[in-house]
Amino acid sequence: MIKTDILIIGAGPTGLFTVFEAGLLKLKCHLIDALPQPGGQCSEIYPKKPIYDIPGFPEVLAGDLVTNLMEQIKPFSPGFTLGERAETLEKQEDGTFIVTSSRGTKHQAPVVVIAGGLGSFEPRKPPIASIGKYEDKGVSYIIKDPEVYRDKSVVIAGGGDSALDWSIYLAGIAKDVSLVHRRKDFRGALDSVEKVEELSKIGKINLITEAEVVDLKGEDHLDSVVIRHKGQASDEEVKPTDHFIPLFGLSPKLGPIGDWGLEIEKNAIKVDNTYDYQTNIPGVYAIGDVNTYPGKLKLILCGFHEAAIMCQSAYQRINPDKKYVMKYTTVSGVSGFDGSKKEAKREVVKSIN
Amino acid sequence: MSDIKITIIDREGEAHVVDAPTDMNMNLMEIVRSYELAPEGTIGICGGMAMCASCQCYVLSNHENVLPEKSYEEEDMLDQAFFVQDNSRLGCQIHMKPELEGLEVKLAPQST
Numbered sequence: 001m002i003k004t005d006i007l008i009i010g011a012g013p014t015g016l017f018t019v020f021e022a023g024l025l026k027l028k029c030h031l032i033d034a035l036p037q038p039g040g041q042c043s044e045i046y047p048k049k050p051i052y053d054i055p056g057f058p059e060v061l062a063g064d065l066v067t068n069l070m071e072q073i074k075p076f077s078p079g080f081t082l083g084e085r086a087e088t089l090e091k092q093e094d095g096t097f098i099v100t101s102s103r104g105t106k107h108q109a110p111v112v113v114i115a116g117g118l119g120s121f122e123p124r125k126p127p128i129a130s131i132g133k134y135e136d137k138g139v140s141y142i143i144k145d146p147e148v149y150r151d152k153s154v155v156i157a158g159g160g161d162s163a164l165d166w167s168i169y170l171a172g173i174a175k176d177v178s179l180v181h182r183r184k185d186f187r188g189a190l191d192s193v194e195k196v197e198e199l200s201k202i203g204k205i206n207l208i209t210e211a212e213v214v215d216l217k218g219e220d221h222l223d224s225v226v227i228r229h230k231g232q233a234s235d236e237e238v239k240p241t242d243h244f245i246p247l248f249g250l251s252p253k254l255g256p257i258g259d260w261g262l263e264i265e266k267n268a269i270k271v272d273n274t275y276d277y278q279t280n281i282p283g284v285y286a287i288g289d290v291n292t293y294p295g296k297l298k299l300i301l302c303g304f305h306e307a308a309i310m311c312q313s314a315y316q317r318i319n320p321d322k323k324y325v326m327k328y329t330t331v332s333g334v335s336g337f338d339g340s341k342k343e344a345k346r347e348v349v350k351s352i353n
Numbered sequence: 354m355s356d357i358k359i360t361i362i363d364r365e366g367e368a369h370v371v372d373a374p375t376d377m378n379m380n381l382m383e384i385v386r387s388y389e390l391a392p393e394g395t396i397g398i399c400g401g402m403a404m405c406a407s408c409q410c411y412v413l414s415n416h417e418n419v420l421p422e423k424s425y426e427e428e429d430m431l432d433q434a435f436f437v438q439d440n441s442r443l444g445c446q447i448h449m450k451p452e453l454e455g456l457e458v459k460l461a462p463q464s465t
Contacts, residue, residue, distance in 0.1 A: 046402060158433065160432070160433055248433050251398070266393035266394055
C-alpha cells in the first residue's frame with residue numbers, strides 16, 4: 001500500500017504543479033497516470049508544439065513546460081505510479097480513500113485530487129457492432145505479449161506507425177499476417193513503410209489496401225473477419241483468422257472515474273468554484289481540464305490557479321486544528337523534503353569602519 | 354457585418370443555419386461548440402490541433418475551391434479516423450472567411 005497526503009490522479013501540468021503547492025504546505029504527493037511518462041497531453045499529444053499563454057513565458061514548448069515542472073517539484077520528492085489507470089475509489093471508515101489501479105496497485109490518502117484532463121488515453125475502437133463480443137476472444141487493441149500470436153494467423157488494421165511496426169514484428173512470429181488499410185498511402189516512418197513493402201513483395205505480409213474490416217464472425221471465439229474492398233458492399237470477402245488487432249491510435253476517455261459517484265456534467269466533473277474545487281464527495285477535489293463550473297476555461301494557467309486554492313483547502317482538511325496563512329516563496333523560500341533549501345539572498349548589515 | 358451564414362447538420366440530422374463571424378479567427382469546430390450543436394467533450398477534444406478527428410464533418414456544398422488544402426496532419430488524422438468519406442474534413446482546419454458564405458456541412462458520427 002502506497003500512503004501519502006495527497007493522491008493526484010493525472011500527471012499532466014496541473015497535477016504536477018499541485019505537488020509544488022502541496023509541498024509548500026509540507027504535504028506529500030503521489031501521482032497516478034495511465035500513460036508511461038509524466039506530462040499528460042503535453043507529452044503525449046503535442047510535446048513539440050509551442051504554448052504562448054503561460055504567464056511569464058512568451059513562448060514555451062509543451063515538452064519543455066513538463067521538464068520545467070518536473071524540475072520545480074523535484075525538492076518535494078513526489079511518488080509516481082505510471083502506466084496504470086486509476087480504477088476504483090473506496091472511502092474508508094477513517095475518512096481516507098483507497099484508490100486501486102488497473103494493475104492492482106493500492107494507494108491510500110486522506111485527500112484525492114483528480115487532475116485527469118480529458119481522461120485516460122485508450123485505444124480507439126473501430127465502429128464494428130459486434131466487436132465487444134470478441135474482445136479478448138480474438139480481438140485486442142494493444143499487443144501485450146507477441147508470443148500469443150506465434151504460428152497463428154493475424155489481421156491487423158490501421159495505417160499509422162503502430163500498425164506498420166507490429167505487422168513487421170509479427171511477420172516473423174505469426175503463421176501469416178495481413179495488414180488492412182483504407183488507403184494506399186501509409187503515413188508511418190519511411191523505414192517502416194519500405195520494410196512493409198518489402199515483406200509484402202516476398203509474401204511475408206499480406207497487404208490489403210483500399211479495404212476495411214467491417215464485420216467479425218465466430219461462435220465463441222473470432223474465426224474470421226469480413227473485409228470490404230473500396231467501400232463496396234458488393235465486394236466483400238470473408239477472411240479466416242485467429243486474431244484481429246485494430247490499431248487506430250489513442251483517444252482520451254473519462255473512463256472509470258465516471259463511475260465513482262461524482263457529479264458529471266458535459267463530460268467533466270462538477271466542482272465548487274466559489275471555494276475550493278471540491279467535488280460532491282468531500283475530500284475528493286477535481287482541478288484542471290477535468291472539472292467544470294460556470295465560466296470554466298480549459299487553460300493550463302487556470303489549472304495552476306485551481307491547484308493553489310485546492311491545496312489550502314486540503315491542508316485544512318488534513319490539519320483541522322492548525323492555524324495557517326499562505327506564505328510567499330520570496331519571503332519563506334522553498335524547503336524540500338529532500339533536505340534542499342532555496343531562498344532569497346538576505347541583505348547583510350555590516351558597518352564599514 | 355463580417356458574419357457569414359453557414360448550415361450545420363448536427364449528429365441527429367437537424368439542420369441549423371447559423372451566423373459565423375469571420376473576424377475572430379474562428380474555425381468550424383469552434384462555431385459548432387459556440388452554438389452547442391454537439392455536446393461538450395464530444396467535439397474539439399484535442400483543442401483544434403488536427404489530432405483527434407472528433408470534429409470530422411462532411412462538406413455538402415460546393416466550396417471545394419475556397420476550402421484550404423488538407424495539411425499533412427489533417428490527412429494523417431483522417432487516415433486513422435472512422436466513417437471517413439471523400440468529402441470528409443476536420444472542422445478545426447476550416448477557418449471562417451467571407452468566401453465560405455453558404456457553406457453546408459454535416460457532422461460525422463461520434464466515434465468511441
